[in-house]
Amino acid sequence: MQDAQHIERAIALARNAEGFTHPNPMVGCVLVKDGAVVAEGWHKGPGQEHAEAMALRLAGDAARGAVAYVTLEPCNHHGRTPPCSEALIAAGVAGVVYGLRDVNPLAVGGAERLREAGIPTRLAEGRVRTACAELVRPWVHTLKCWRPWVTAKLAMSLDGFTATTSGESKWITGPEARQRGHDLRQRTGAIIVGVGTVLADNPSLDPRPEGREPAPSLKVVLDSELRTPIDAKLLTTPGVTLIVGHEDADSSRASALEDAGAEVVLLLGEGRPDIKELLRLLKERGQNDVMIESGGTLLGAAFDADVIDEVWAFTAPMILGAGRPAIASKGRTSLANALRLEKTEIEKLGQDTLLRGLKKRSAH
């Protein structure tokens, strides 16, 4: 029970840096002695100290004899910072409780190293282990898969439309839902839109979470013919803008966009850049958690390529009867092949509903 409480605190600490740690995982650590918290730490981002290192630094001599509660098995490798296993041994901690085995092949082995040094280690109990796994789900996914974790954000009427037949879309969902959408932008490292969204809405694409410092995201525009205007708002907001065109695109447009501050990458694809190529590219750039916040065409392409891992569906209590579909696809003929969600959570946001869920991977 005590274990669970300390690990839960460590999870909350880890989330202090939500959106800032990519490509690293969020990690939190609590040092406890005689039932009292001695120090707390969390990983703030690439090149910065690990959660354990921060907690040990703040604890100083008080770390000796304390038990470390960490959301992820302490690392065992010299990366940009020294191994946490060695730091914990040097500090003389009495034990280590962790929420998830490390799956990074470069860093694994921390618990074993600690045990060799005579320090008892163990995994936390069930429920909090699940919460620790959730904390780093996209990071774990990307270590094991050729592409980042992909979250599709939908904002639509009850009958699945993002705009009326005449294209009117402002606003279907209300301010509470739109604000909640910023939490997803904050969490993910890259926000992907299609050029249609840029031309129609001129979005700024920066996370604006309530009461928190925004974590700048990579802003990605899928834009075959490089039609993004050079005065597009997203070119002026924090974070890098990556414009992904088709290999046949006009090179003078590419230069103009680069002059306006964007990075331009041209990809292969049938008529337009291939979504899978884009995701491979994003993984290479260290992205493990990306979101698609676009019209139906790009979301349809992601759906057809079967690369959607998570869905955030904001639904307004409104029926349009027809219009622009949230996901424009040829569809799947059989229910067995539908994209089914599990671990769903429902939130009421003003008049709207948010349903979040993960792609169900088991067979039926």
Next chain:
Amino acid sequence: MQDAQHIERAIALARNAEGFTHPNPMVGCVLVKDGAVVAEGWHKGPGQEHAEAMALRLAGDAARGAVAYVTLEPCNHHGRTPPCSEALIAAGVAGVVYGLRDVNPLAVGGAERLREAGIPTRLAEGRVRTACAELVRPWVHTLKCWRPWVTAKLAMSLDGFTATTSGESKWITGPEARQRGHDLRQRTGAIIVGVGTVLADNPSLDPRPEGREPAPSLKVVLDSELRTPIDAKLLTTPGVTLIVGHEDADSSRASALEDAGAEVVLLLGEGRPDIKELLRLLKERGQNDVMIESGGTLLGAAFDADVIDEVWAFTAPMILGAGRPAIASKGRTSLANALRLEKTEIEKLGQDTLLRGLKKRSAH
């Protein structure tokens, strides 16, 4: 506070007869003396005693000096039963608290008659008044409008489809959602489907609520060419089946269906029976609370005719990308003309979500 509690009890009593009272309203009554409940009553259906009459009968002499709490103002007319106002006066009650003024022009005036007889009457306080109004909303609507209250039931994927592109539809929503749908069938007096649903699913269309006696509904099939098979399951379940064809339909088909136990009515309409004509007919037959539980074509016709008053939308956490739309309409070009819902309630039913709401009638 005491008032609210007694009126809430009266509401619960009224709901004992949910689905059985059409075309009458559900009404409940509690007689209270010295803070204790003396007797309870509710209206069971047409031709049966009113709620007040049942409570007075059970109370006998104990009614003298009691306060009657009633969900609806006592009636003042000789209908199929004598006026409740007179019965309350004769029983010597000390006062009457009611939750909603009667709006039936034939029955109104009960409170005034009681006051003339020296019995104090008053309306209950705010929140319970609202609950009393909800109890009889379809009945009030039908008194004031040319047609019954119409509830649209949708059962669809997250992106608004009721079947895959190949027509597979069993099952999108799960057993909990389907069971909850029976509560709506129980409440309403008529269940309207299109012949397409009959041909595809051969539904029995009877309410099968959990742990309650089913209230047989009028089963209505909109069937231009009278294609309903004479061995259709719905012809064998409790309640009357009304098959509504187009005036050009084949009369031999009509005879065959009548021989199989159905009533057949032919209506005007462009190619198919007009939904408004159907609703007028249903009001004439005493229906004040009907539901449409059909495929997208009929629901689309109801949406286009703007006759949907309430929506029960069951949504499965599943994306199909394309398929048969829940509402097949030409749509509305402007968001200002969308069918917006208010007073929404969300329930999680297994993996599915039910969103219920009423058509918003105010301007934006």
